[in-house]
Amino acid sequence: MSRFRRRKLVNYVMLGLAGVCTAIVLVPLVSLLALVISRGLAGLNLEFFTQLPKPVGEPGGGMANAIVGTLTMVTMACILGLPVGILAGTYLSEFGRGPLAGTVRFMSDVLTGVPSIVVGIFVNVVVVIRTGHFSAYAGALALAIIMIPLVTRTTEEMLRMVPNSLREASLALGATRARTVGSIVYRSASAGLITGSLLAVARVAGETAPLLFTALNNRFWHHTLSEPIASLPVYIYRYAISPYKDWQQQAWTAALVLVLMVLTTSVAARIAVSLRK
Amino acid sequence: MALGMEIQNLRAWYGKVKALQDINLTVVPGAVTAIIGPSGCGKSTFIRCLNRLHEVVRGARASGQVWLGDLNIYGRGVDPVLVRRRIGMVFQKPNPFPAMSIFDNVAAGLHLDGVPRQEIYGRVEMALRLAGLWDEVRDRLQVSGANLSGGQQQRLCLARALALEPEVLLLDEPCSALDPASTMHIEAVLRDLKGRYTVVIVTHNMQQASRVADYTAFFLTGEVVEYGSTEDIFTRPRDERTENYITGRFG
Ligand SMILES: Nc1ncnc2c1ncn2[C@@H]1O[C@H](COP(=O)(O)OP(=O)(O)OP(=O)(O)O)[C@@H](O)[C@H]1O
Ligand SMILES: [Mg+2]
Numbered sequence: 001m002s003r004f005r006r007r008k009l010v011n012y013v014m015l016g017l018a019g020v021c022t023a024i025v026l027v028p029l030v031s032l033l034a035l036v037i038s039r040g041l042a043g044l045n046l047e048f049f050t051q052l053p054k055p056v057g058e059p060g061g062g063m064a065n066a067i068v069g070t071l072t073m074v075t076m077a078c079i080l081g082l083p084v085g086i087l088a089g090t091y092l093s094e095f096g097r098g099p100l101a102g103t104v105r106f107m108s109d110v111l112t113g114v115p116s117i118v119v120g121i122f123v124n125v126v127v128v129i130r131t132g133h134f135s136a137y138a139g140a141l142a143l144a145i146i147m148i149p150l151v152t153r154t155t156e157e158m159l160r161m162v163p164n165s166l167r168e169a170s171l172a173l174g175a176t177r178a179r180t181v182g183s184i185v186y187r188s189a190s191a192g193l194i195t196g197s198l199l200a201v202a203r204v205a206g207e208t209a210p211l212l213f214t215a216l217n218n219r220f221w222h223h224t225l226s227e228p229i230a231s232l233p234v235y236i237y238r239y240a241i242s243p244y245k246d247w248q249q250q251a252w253t254a255a256l257v258l259v260l261m262v263l264t265t266s267v268a269a270r271i272a273v274s275l276r277k
Numbered sequence: 278m279a280l281g282m283e284i285q286n287l288r289a290w291y292g293k294v295k296a297l298q299d300i301n302l303t304v305v306p307g308a309v310t311a312i313i314g315p316s317g318c319g320k321s322t323f324i325r326c327l328n329r330l331h332e333v334v335r336g337a338r339a340s341g342q343v344w345l346g347d348l349n350i351y352g353r354g355v356d357p358v359l360v361r362r363r364i365g366m367v368f369q370k371p372n373p374f375p376a377m378s379i380f381d382n383v384a385a386g387l388h389l390d391g392v393p394r395q396e397i398y399g400r401v402e403m404a405l406r407l408a409g410l411w412d413e414v415r416d417r418l419q420v421s422g423a424n425l426s427g428g429q430q431q432r433l434c435l436a437r438a439l440a441l442e443p444e445v446l447l448l449d450e451p452c453s454a455l456d457p458a459s460t461m462h463i464e465a466v467l468r469d470l471k472g473r474y475t476v477v478i479v480t481h482n483m484q485q486a487s488r489v490a491d492y493t494a495f496f497l498t499g500e501v502v503e504y505g506s507t508e509d510i511f512t513r514p515r516d517e518r519t520e521n522y523i524t525g526r527f528g
Binding site (some may be wrong): 066179190 | 328330333352358362368370374377378438523
């Protein structure tokens with residue numbers, strides 16, 4: 001066989017393999033979505049978004065409190081975690097030199113690897129036991145702690161992808177280092193920063209274990225942020241393992257709503273990015 | 278407006294490696310000075326010392342005196358940020374800000390400088406005209422700077438630097454990534470700037486140096502071998518090494 005024909009053959013084989021692998025990746029994704037949609041759709045109605053859960057035996061009811069609870073805690077976690085993560089990532093990429101940067105990078109890698117349930121126990125000991133009660137604060141803190149290392153590392157990676165020539169162009173115009181980062185580096189990396197933040201949001205929105213130790217759950221509306229609060233993942237967990245058929249149905253619907261919430265956020269953010277360009 | 282520069286005992290290092298030995302050079306106000314020399318001889322390092330951009334490289338430092346008018350830019354307590362606002366720079370590779378429109382690219386420095394809003398449009402137009410780009414982009418000032426051709430991008434970078442009306446303009450091989458037509462375009466702009474701006478240009482192209490420069494300095498291994506009027510350097514070089522280089526018998 002001529003060398004050229006061999007190279008063409010190898011090329012086709014590799015292309016074929018890549019196609020097969022793509023399909024293999026898509027199969028679980030598509031079948032998961034299909035399952036969640038087909039099972040969850042049955043219970044999806046207005047009531048689900050407006051009503052509180054009903055006690056066992058009573059039909060109907062919704063998970064309005066859990067939807068609001070998840071939104072509340074994820075938003076609080078973003079307010080806490082995104083600035084810290086983005087600034088830490090900025091420090092590592094733009095200013096960090098020497099042993100301090102190395103330590104921060106190492107710690108954030110270690111923190112990424114800590115199982116989320118351990119974060120839950122940690123916040124339980126530090127906040128819940130100290131204050132004497134479960135709370136939305138504690139839940140949000142646990143989620144933020146999970147977010148920070150993720151956001152830190154993606155921010156660092158994204159900022160490093162901005163070519164140095166742009167920083168030098170900005171400095172040569174007489175911009176300060178801070179200004180250069182703020183108006184040139186962030187702008188050039190904005191799409192990546194938003195994607196990174198969204199991945200972190202999506203990741204924590206579905207966390208269950210840490211919330212069991214911190215926010216616990218609540219069958220009713222929460223009135224303040226310093227009391228137990230409901231959340232979709234915890235409700236999914238509770239209802240899915242229950243023996244009642246209608247609760248299991250509601251767990252599926254809750255799963256669907258959670259997926260939709262994450263999807264909506266990321267689509268909205270993407271639209272916002274493309275509109276700004 | 279045009280100020281000269283006086284370089285005295287300038288040395289520069291990358292970590293422990295010395296890139297500039299001991300440079301003494303006078304940059305004549307309002308004239309174009311070309312820096313020529315083989316690859317790696319320290320031309321970029323030198324020109325980046327003139328606006329204190331050398332020191333932003335990790336581990337790099339410089340010593341000596343560089344006078345801009347009566348300010349020693351390496352003097353105690355001199356803020357490099359303020360130095361860079363008075364000295365414009367164009368780099369080898371065109372580097373417009375990709376996330377900004379053509380207009381915003383040129384206005385970027387003006388915003389930093391706190392130029393009042395109502396003046397910005399006029400200054401942007403003036404800079405784009407000076408860089409010979411206005412007619413090509415006047416209808417699409419809001420598209421991204423990255424959408425232009427390489428030669429146009431380089432003129433955009435030139436406009437971005439000129440918008441601040443710098444006292445000195447530094448160019449590091451501004452045409453090395455451009456085709457002959459774009460190169461001619463930039464050279465025409467440089468001839469246009471003569472008298473009003475002090476220009477220092479690094480170039481690998483000897484014809485370019487002889488076309489645009491009033492003065493030429495020949496660098497070799499971090500030292501100035503010869504400096505004089507462009508005519509003298511190219512027609513009667515005093516140093517054998519200069520002669521070898523410009524006749525192509527070298528490097
Ligand atoms: N970032 C850096 N780190 C370490 N050494 C460097 C760095 N940049 C340049 N040098 C060294 O400094 C010396 C001068 O480099 P410089 O870039 O000034 O050369 P040049 O004359 O501009 O070359 P060219 O014509 O190829 O652009 C070279 O020996 C080079 O290896
Ligand atoms: Mg160079």
